[in-house]
Structures are given as C-alpha cells and as structure tokens.
Amino acid sequence: MPDSAHDGLHRRLVEALGAGAVKTEPEDLAVYSFDAYTGGGTPAAVVLPASTREVSAVVKIARDCGQPIVARGAGTGLCGGAVPVAGGVVIGTSRMNGVLEVDVRNRRARVGPGLINLDLSRAVRSDGLFYAPDPASQKTSTIGGNIATNAGGPHCLSYGTTVNHVLGLEIVDAEGEVTTTSVDDYGYDLTAVLTGSEGTLGIVTSAWVRLQRLPEAVGVWVAAFGDIESASEAVSSIIAAGIVPTALEMMDRVIAGAVEAAFKAGYPTDAAAVLLIEQAGYADDIAACERAIAAIAKQHGAVSWRSARTQAERDALWAGRKGAAGATGRIAPNYYTQDVCVPRSKLPAALRVVEQTAREYDLTIGNVFHAGDGNLHPLMMYDRRDRRQVAAVVEGGNAILQAAIDLGGTISGEHGIGYEKRDAMTRVYSTEDLATMGRVRDVFDPHRSLNPEKIFPAGTRCAEMVPPPQ
Amino acid sequence: MNDSERAAPVDEAELSTLLGGADRDGRAVRITGGNTLAGMGARPPVDLEILTTTIAGVIDFEPDDLTVAVLAGTRLSELATSLAERRQMLPFDAPLATKATVGGALAAGWRGPRRHVYGPPRDWVIGSHVVLADGTVARAGGMVVKNVAGYDLSRLYVGSFGTLSVLVRANLKTLAVPERTRAFFAALPDGSLERTIAQLRDLRVVPAAAFWFDGFSAADDRPAGDDGRLAIFLEGSTALVDRAGLELRSALGRGGVPATHVLDNRAPAALERIVNAYVSALGQRSISYRIGSLPSEAIAAAEAAAECARRFDLRHERIVDLMNGDTILRVSELDVRRLAACMKDFDDALHRELPNAIVIACEHPGRDTLQLWGREPAAIATMRALKRRFDPNNVLNPGRFVGGI
Numbered sequence: 096m097p098d099s100a101h102d103g104l105h106r107r108l109v110e111a112l113g114a115g116a117v118k119t120e121p122e123d124l125a126v127y128s129f130d131a132y133t134g135g136g137t138p139a140a141v142v143l144p145a146s147t148r149e150v151s152a153v154v155k156i157a158r159d160c161g162q163p164i165v166a167r168g169a170g171t172g173l174c175g176g177a178v179p180v181a182g183g184v185v186i187g188t189s190r191m192n193g194v195l196e197v198d199v200r201n202r203r204a205r206v207g208p209g210l211i212n213l214d215l216s217r218a219v220r221s222d223g224l225f226y227a228p229d230p231a232s233q234k235t236s237t238i239g240g241n242i243a244t245n246a247g248g249p250h251c252l253s254y255g256t257t258v259n260h261v262l263g264l265e266i267v268d269a270e271g272e273v274t275t276t277s278v279d280d281y282g283y284d285l286t287a288v289l290t291g292s293e294g295t296l297g298i299v300t301s302a303w304v305r306l307q308r309l310p311e312a313v314g315v316w317v318a319a320f321g322d323i324e325s326a327s328e329a330v331s332s333i334i335a336a337g338i339v340p341t342a343l344e345m346m347d348r349v350i351a352g353a354v355e356a357a358f359k360a361g362y363p364t365d366a367a368a369v370l371l372i373e374q375a376g377y378a379d380d381i382a383a384c385e386r387a388i389a390a391i392a393k394q395h396g397a398v399s400w401r402s403a404r405t406q407a408e409r410d411a412l413w414a415g416r417k418g419a420a421g422a423t424g425r426i427a428p429n430y431y432t433q434d435v436c437v438p439r440s441k442l443p444a445a446l447r448v449v450e451q452t453a454r455e456y457d458l459t460i461g462n463v464f465h466a467g468d469g470n471l472h473p474l475m476m477y478d479r480r481d482r483r484q485v486a487a488v489v490e491g492g493n494a495i496l497q498a499a500i501d502l503g504g505t506i507s508g509e510h511g512i513g514y515e516k517r518d519a520m521t522r523v524y525s526t527e528d529l530a531t532m533g534r535v536r537d538v539f540d541p542h543r544s545l546n547p548e549k550i551f552p553a554g555t556r557c558a559e560m561v562p563p564p565q
Numbered sequence: 566m567n568d569s570e571r572a573a574p575v576d577e578a579e580l581s582t583l584l585g586g587a588d589r590d591g592r593a594v595r596i597t598g599g600n601t602l603a604g605m606g607a608r609p610p611v612d613l614e615i616l617t618t619t620i621a622g623v624i625d626f627e628p629d630d631l632t633v634a635v636l637a638g639t640r641l642s643e644l645a646t647s648l649a650e651r652r653q654m655l656p657f658d659a660p661l662a663t664k665a666t667v668g669g670a671l672a673a674g675w676r677g678p679r680r681h682v683y684g685p686p687r688d689w690v691i692g693s694h695v696v697l698a699d700g701t702v703a704r705a706g707g708m709v710v711k712n713v714a715g716y717d718l719s720r721l722y723v724g725s726f727g728t729l730s731v732l733v734r735a736n737l738k739t740l741a742v743p744e745r746t747r748a749f750f751a752a753l754p755d756g757s758l759e760r761t762i763a764q765l766r767d768l769r770v771v772p773a774a775a776f777w778f779d780g781f782s783a784a785d786d787r788p789a790g791d792d793g794r795l796a797i798f799l800e801g802s803t804a805l806v807d808r809a810g811l812e813l814r815s816a817l818g819r820g821g822v823p824a825t826h827v828l829d830n831r832a833p834a835a836l837e838r839i840v841n842a843y844v845s846a847l848g849q850r851s852i853s854y855r856i857g858s859l860p861s862e863a864i865a866a867a868e869a870a871a872e873c874a875r876r877f878d879l880r881h882e883r884i885v886d887l888m889n890g891d892t893i894l895r896v897s898e899l900d901v902r903r904l905a906a907c908m909k910d911f912d913d914a915l916h917r918e919l920p921n922a923i924v925i926a927c928e929h930p931g932r933d934t935l936q937l938w939g940r941e942p943a944a945i946a947t948m949r950a951l952k953r954r955f956d957p958n959n960v961l962n963p964g965r966f967v968g969g970i
Binding site for chain 1: 627628629630631632652653674684685687688697701702703704705707708709710711712713714715716717718720721723724725729740741742766769770771801802804805808809857859860861890921923938939941942943944945947948950951954955966967968970
C-alpha cells in the first residue's frame with residue numbers, strides 16, 4: 096500500500112506520538128503483516144506507543160481516519176490473531192513493558208502489556224514469587240498477548256490458564272476511552288470476558304496479575320512407554336485417580352528424538368512415548384505423589400521411570416520440552432501445530448486418530464502436548480515447497496480438528512481462533528451461540544474496528560492470506 | 566411483590582417459552598433458586614417469579630475426566646453427595662448448601678473462604694447452557710478443561726445475578742477431596758491479635774481458610790479471649806496436615822495464643838457453619854455487610870467498620886476471612902424502629918469509610934434504601950450497555966443488581 100494513501104493518518108500519528116514511534120516504510124510494514132501463523136494484509140501504519148494516553152490517542156486517530164486497529168504483542172500467536180487482515184493501524188505494545196508495581200504482601204503485580212512473560216517471574220523471584228502461566232513462548236511472548244489469547248502452558252494443568260491469574264485490567268476501548276476492570280468489583284466479570292477476546296473488545300494497557308509463592312519442593316519425573324496408547328491410558332488413569340500434578344506432558348518418539356538431538360535434555364529416545372510429570376508443592380507430598388504416579392505408570396506398562404535429581408536436570412528437561420517445536424527443524428523445514436482439546440478420557444482415541452491421519456496423508460506428525468488437560472498439539476511436518484505435502488497438512492489438520500469435535504472436544508485449547516479457525520467456529524457453536532458472542536462484541540466494538548476478521552466466521556474474506564499455515 | 570405469578574418450568578424448552586412470552590409482554594421476571602442469597606441486591610416488584618429448582622439433576626458426571634454437567638436447580642448438597650461417591654468435590658463454599666442451588670451460587674458468583682487456594686466458582690465453570698431474555702437458547706464452552714474457542718461467556722454469566730441470562734446447565738471441573746481437613750480453634754488473649762496475624766502470614770503451609778471472629782456465635786460458639794477468636798483450616802495429605810498443624814501451633818504460640826482446640830472429622834461441617842453465618846439475619850433486626858479489602862488491610866477495614874457501628878451505637882459482630890481479606894460485619898439493634906431511624910445514616914457513614922461494602926443479608930423492610938452494592942464499578946457504563954444488549958426490555962431481575970441493572 097503506497098504511503099501517499101495514508102498521509103493524513105501518518106501525519107496525525109507522528110504529531111501524537113513523535114516520529115520515532117510511528118513506522119510507515121513499506122519494509123517496516125511488511126514485518127508487521129505476519130505473526131507466527133502466517134502473513135496477510137499490510138498495515139497502513141505501525142505505532143509503538145509508550146503510554147495508555149498514547150494508545151488512546153492512536154485509537155481516536157485511527158477511528159477518525161476509518162482505519163481498524165490490531166493490537167500486537169510479540170507476534171508469537173499461532174492462529175493469525177495479530178495479522179492485520181484488513182489493514183489498519185497495528186499497535187505494538189513492546190514499549191509498554193514495565194513491571195509497574197509489585198505488592199509482595201498481597202502477591203500481585205501491575206504490569207504493562209508488552210512485558211515479556213518470563214521477565215515477570217524473573218522480576219519477582221527474589222521475593223519468593225512467580226507468575227504461573229507459562230506458554231512455551233514465554234521467553235518472547237508478552238503478558239498482553241497472553242491475556243488476549245487466554246494463554247495456557249504446561250503448568251496451567253494445576254495453576255489454571257491466564258484468566259485465573261488476571262485480577263484486573265486497564266483497557267482502551269474502541270472509542271479510545273480508558274476503562275478499568277477488577278475481579279474484586281461487583282458487577283459483570285468484564286475481566287473474564289476480555290481475557291481471551293483476542294483484541295476484539297479492547298486493548299489492554301495494563302494488568303493486575305496474581306503472583307504465587309515459589310513452591311517449597313518440586314519433583315520432576317520421566318516415564319517411558321513402549322507404545323503411545325499405553326502412555327495416553329496412563330495419563331487418563333492418573334487424572335481418573337484424582338491426581339492433578341502441576342504438569343503432565345507427553346511427547347512421542349519423533350519429538351523426543353528431535354529434542355535430544357537439539358538439547359540433550361535427558362529424554363529416552365528409544366521409547367514410543369515419554370511422559371514428563373511435575374509436581375510442585377510441599378516437601379511432604381512429593382514422594383507420595385511420585386509413588387502414586389509411578390505405580391499407575393507401571394500398571395500401564397511403563398518401561399522406565401526416572402526422577403530428575405537436581406535443579407539442572409529439571410531445567411534441562413523443561414528446556415527440551417519448551418523448545419520441542421523448534422527442534423523439529425531437524426526433521427522438516429516447516430511445521431504446522433494443530434491445537435485441539437478433548438475430554439481427558441478420550442486421549443487414547445484422539446491419539447489413534449492422529450496416528451491414522453499420519454498414515455492416511457503420508458505425513459510425519461510429532462506429538463508433544465499437555466496430556467493432563469487433554470490438549471493435543473500434533474506437529475505436522477512438511478516442506479512448503481511441496482504442494483502435495485502442503486495439501487496433506489491442510490487436509491490432515493482438518494481431519495484431526497473434526498475428530499476432536501466428534502470426541503466431544505473443542506477446536507482450540509489455548510492458541511486461539513484468530514483468523515485461522517474462525518470458519519471452524521460454526522462446527523462447535525450454533526448460530527445462536529455465535530450471535531450471543533456477537534452481542535458482547537456489539538457493546539465493546541459496534542463498528543468492528545478492533546481486530547476485524549478474527550474469531551467470528553465470515554462469508555467473505557477481506558484479504559488474501561498466504562497459504563498454507565507454516 | 567408476593568402477588569406475582571409463579572412458574573416452575575421443568576426443562577430448557579419450557580423456560581424458553583416462559584421467558585420469550587414475558588419478554589414480548591414486557592413483564593418483569595425474578596429468577597429464584599434456593600432463595601438463600603435473597604439478601605443480596607434490591608427487591609423491586611416483579612410480574613412473574615420463575616423457580617429453577619424443578620430443572621435439577623446431575624446429568625453427566627465423568628469422574629475419570631474430573632468433570633460434571635449439572636442442571637442449575639440442583640441443590641449444592643445433592644451435587645456434593647454425587648461427587649463424594651467418587652471422592653470428588655467443588656470448593657464453592659456457598660451458604661446453606663442443602664437449600665442453595667448450583668445456579669444460584671453461580672449467579673451470585675459466591676466468593677468463598679477457600680478461593681485463595683482453589684479459585685472462585687467462575688474458574689470451575691467450563692461450559693454453560695442458558696436461556697436469554699428473548700427465549701434464545703445459547704451454549705458456551707464445552708466439556709473440556711481448556712477451551713479458548715470464542716468469548717468466555719460462561720464466566721461472564723457467573724456473578725451476573727440472572728440479569729443477562731438464566732442458567733440451565735453448568736459444566737464444571739471437579740477435584741479430588743483432600744485426604745484430610747483439620748480445623749484449629751483458639752481464643753485470643755488481650756493484645757495478641759496483631760502478633761498472631763503476623764505469624765499466620767509467615768506460615769510455610771498456606772491454610773485453606775483462616776478466620777478471626779468478634780461475636781458471631783452462630784459461626785462458632787467456642788469461648789473467645791479479649792481479642793476475639795480464630796478458626797484455621799488446614800487441608801491436604803495427612804502427612805502435610807500433620808506437619809502444618811505443628812507449625813501452626815508453634816506460630817500461634819509465638820503470637821501469644823496459649824491453647825488450641827482441634828477438630829478432624831467434623832472440620833468440614835465447622836467450615837460450613839461459618840459460611841452459613843455470613844448470611845444469617847436476626848429477623849428484621851440486622852444488616853450484614855461484606856467488605857472486601859486486600860488481605861494486608863483486612864483487620865484495619867474490620868476495625869473501621871466496627872468503629873462506624875460504635876458511633877451509631879449499633880451492636881456489631883464480625884468475621885474476617887484473613888486469607889482473602891473479606892470482612893463480614895453484622896450490625897443489629899433490638900428495637901426495629903430505632904434501626905429504621907438510623908440505618909440509612911449508618912449505611913452512608915460506612916460507605917464513606919469503606920465504599921465497597923455490600924449488603925449480603927437484611928430482612929428489614931427499609932433494606933432497599935441502603936447502598937446494597939456499594940460503590941459503582943468503574944466500568945458501569947459498559948455493564949449497563951451489556952444489560953441493554955442482552956435484555957433490551959429489562960425483563961430479567963430488573964433493578965436487582967449493581968447500578969440499578
């Protein structure tokens with residue numbers, strides 16, 4: 096899009112924010128047409144405001160100029176949520192990255208939306224606290240982006256997803272006005288509905304979040320299985336026994352091999368499936384928890400059980416787990432992560448479908464996922480230069496999505512709907528269900544100027560996306 | 566208001582027909598579950614009262630998934646009994662569980678004393694079926710424990726006091742019953758309160774609940790010291806509770822508390838009794854407030870509340886939830902007419918000091934003149950707009966909620 100078409104917009108944005116905070120050059124704009132899903136649409140401008148007041152000014156200017164708004168954290172989203180499909184002004188939150196207040200006594204902090212997730216835990220560690228939600232992207236993704244997608248992560252099995260940890264929000268609404276919400280207020284729980292709304296209801300400009308005490312003790316264990324079915328049955332049995340560990344992750348041979356090649360993290364590479372289990376809590380309980388889970392694993396034919404003895408061993412196992420997707424670069428140049436969630440007792444059935452899909456579409460699919468939540472992440476590996484493989488990934492991904500729905504599951508456990516899955520929304524919700532969500536949208540964003548073309552299915556598409564998912 | 570027509574629909578379809586009709590005719594509807602939290606919010610007259618207690622039953626308990634689907638009119642105690650058969654539970658801690666319904670506890674967004682450990686009720690809801698004011702049947706969420714497909718309307722409905730929709734079915738996560746719950750009761754000698762609370766703050770094992778009482782013998786009638794009395798609940802494995810109990814007793818000793826009384830098997834019942842007291846009214850002679858504050862400021866808030874009651878020469882009793890920072894203040898006056906004469910001034914004075922105080926139990930006829938919801942939230946305009954969009958004819962529980970919603 097030529098600059099000249101947006102001269103008025105650019106001039107006003109520069110007046111409000113200063114030239115250093117406004118990007119208008121085509122090469123800069125191109126960078127912001129992508130997130131970790133794919134690209135599509137070119138923004139009219141990108142702004143990097145430093146304050147709530149500046150965000151408010153930008154929204155008002157964009158509204159005057161008839162431009163939509165797309166809020167963006169680190170761009171690590173996997174479903175096109177930050178892609179400016181309809182153009183408009185991208186608001187990057189990277190300069191609003193402060194830890195603004197820490198209230199150690201009441202275990203809470205107020206942060207800017209651009210704060211990197213892991214930086215918060217680092218900032219409060221010396222106070223004996225941490226921030227629980229830990230998406231695999233936590234070294235780069237932002238708290239604001241995490242709030243927009245209601246991000247999960249391995250440890251949300253027992254700690255809960257982002258929404259359980261947000262205590263209040265300051266947002267700039269579609270009119271550019273500033274509003275605050277608090278879970279302590281009586282009234283509608285706007286904090287809850289804003290969390291996970293993918294930037295379609297408001298732009299978070301600061302957030303009060305809950306901090307937790309660092310656990311007194313942590314146990315991390317690795318169980319290996321001869322086949323993936325046994326491992327998934329073990330997971331179902333652990334949950335059925337009422338044991339909800341802090342984390343309960345599974346990876347198959349494909350992923351464990353790639354992880355070991357990349358990180359030497361300490362996973363067995365000869366097993367068909369590996370469980371990574373963590374229990375954090377009080378010292379008295381860790382040993383008993385290990386005994387209970389190990390017994391269940393053995394009942395389901397675990398071939399080995401290992402306890403990480405040192406913090407270094409635990410860290411290495413987790414670094415391998417969180418780097419798993421990247422490690423697949425050794426297997427194929429591209430991968431696509433599907434994100435579906437099924438009832439936990441349906442895990443074995445869901446994994447059978449994944450295996451069958453790999454065979455049917457002749458694909459390499461690695462499994463690395465939050466087994467305890469029933470949240471699958473089949474990683475479908477391919478080479479985007481090969482049209483057959485690309486088509487197979489699209490169709491295979493779709494088959495897994497449908498299978499999850501048929502098993503009573505949902506189309507996204509933690510990554511979001513964004514642009515990618517908006518048309519699949521009709522497969523899990525009725526017209527009335529979606530219209531009810533639309534009523535909420537009507538209140539916050541009647542003109543659909545906040546992150547348009549996301550979440551809600553559309554008959555017509557406003558921009559060409561680059562196919563396929565990468 | 567007692568003359569309104571009553572209806573008890575047996576299922577979602579009947580409820581939909583009833584609401585759709587009322588909406589067309591512009592008839593105001595009150596939604597009633599167990600009526601246990603009727604002390605919250607205003608009671609303007611309505612044309613039709615809809616009881617939800619006939620839409621009841623545990624319909625899909627999946628113990629192996631730690632999930633349950635339950636109809637809204639189900640009593641909390643019935644749900645608890647079903648879950649207990651598989652040693653599972655829900656930590657809502659809403660009062661009067663044998664009468665209260667799941668729908669009512671969720672509509673009220675009840676804030677129980679163990680929520681600092683387990684989270685509030687909204688964090689246990691994974692899906693819902695509701696009927697909107699115009700009769701539309703809508704679902705949100707599902708039966709999976711992680712779900713980010715679209716807006717989280719289930720959480721929006723929790724705490725909305727039936728003003729956006731009527732809940733028909735809730736899908737909930739469950740959890741395993743802790744192996745052990747142990748309660749510790751102690752009388753606090755003069756001057757020991759502050760030191761004791763400082764000791765509790767530093768406990769390595771966080772109590773599941775901790776209360777300070779001043780009066781409120783309905784909650785706990787054990788003897789009090791000059792600084793009132795404490796009840797502390799520990800939960801978890803037997804090994805953990807054994808150790809935590811030892812640490813707690815030495816902490817209390819350092820705080821100046823000479824003796825503790827311990828309950829094991831009857832600890833859950835003791836917790837229920839305390840929560841029941843939150844909403845217990847003394848006929849028309851009392852007003853109970855809930856005052857929220859940060860845990861670090863709870864005792865100061867409770868003191869400010871008592872000071873205010875003293876100025877009006879009102880008898881006052883308090884329960885302070887030390888872990889979450891809630892104060893329950895019950896003021897009472899034997900002479901109902903004297904209460905009538907001063908309640909408005911007292912309410913104003915209390916809100917000047919503690920603007921977020923809300924009324925949670927009051928049967929005095931003048932109750933609706935009080936600031937029942939305390940200070941309006943900052944986002945009240947958005948909340949009103951949501952109400953208009955969901956219920957344009959203002960049919961569902963009109964006027965009951967915050968800001969006249």
